Amino acid sequence: MALITNATTVWSDPVTLAEDEIWQARQGSVFLTTTDGPVATDGIALALRDGLRLTAGTELRYRKEGPTAAVIVREVM
Numbered sequence: 001m002a003l004i005t006n007a008t009t010v011w012s013d014p015v016t017l018a019e020d021e022i023w024q025a026r027q028g029s030v031f032l033t034t035t036d037g038p039v040a041t042d043g044i045a046l047a048l049r050d051g052l053r054l055t056a057g058t059e060l061r062y063r064k065e066g067p068t069a070a071v072i073v074r075e076v077m
Helices: none
Strands: 002-004 021-027 029-033 044-046 051-054 059-065 071-076
Touching (some): 044 051
Antiparallel strands (some): 021 051, 029 044
16 A cells, blocks of 8 residues: 655645555545646536546556645555
8 A cells, every 4th residue: 555645735746556556645635637737627526535546557647626735645556
């Protein structure tokens, strides 16, 4: 398990998954996108405890929503 605790309101650099993973919003609200060059309104919203299964080879970016700190957990399948 890996935790992402440094999410900001700006899209992250791309992350390419080496294995299938589940990403879950552990704290706060986050957005995930596979869009290259996303704008602020792109992405899939994950609220507290929502999760999404992503396949190996997926390139995605993440960002938090609002002033509350966000924590994302990555769990390899």
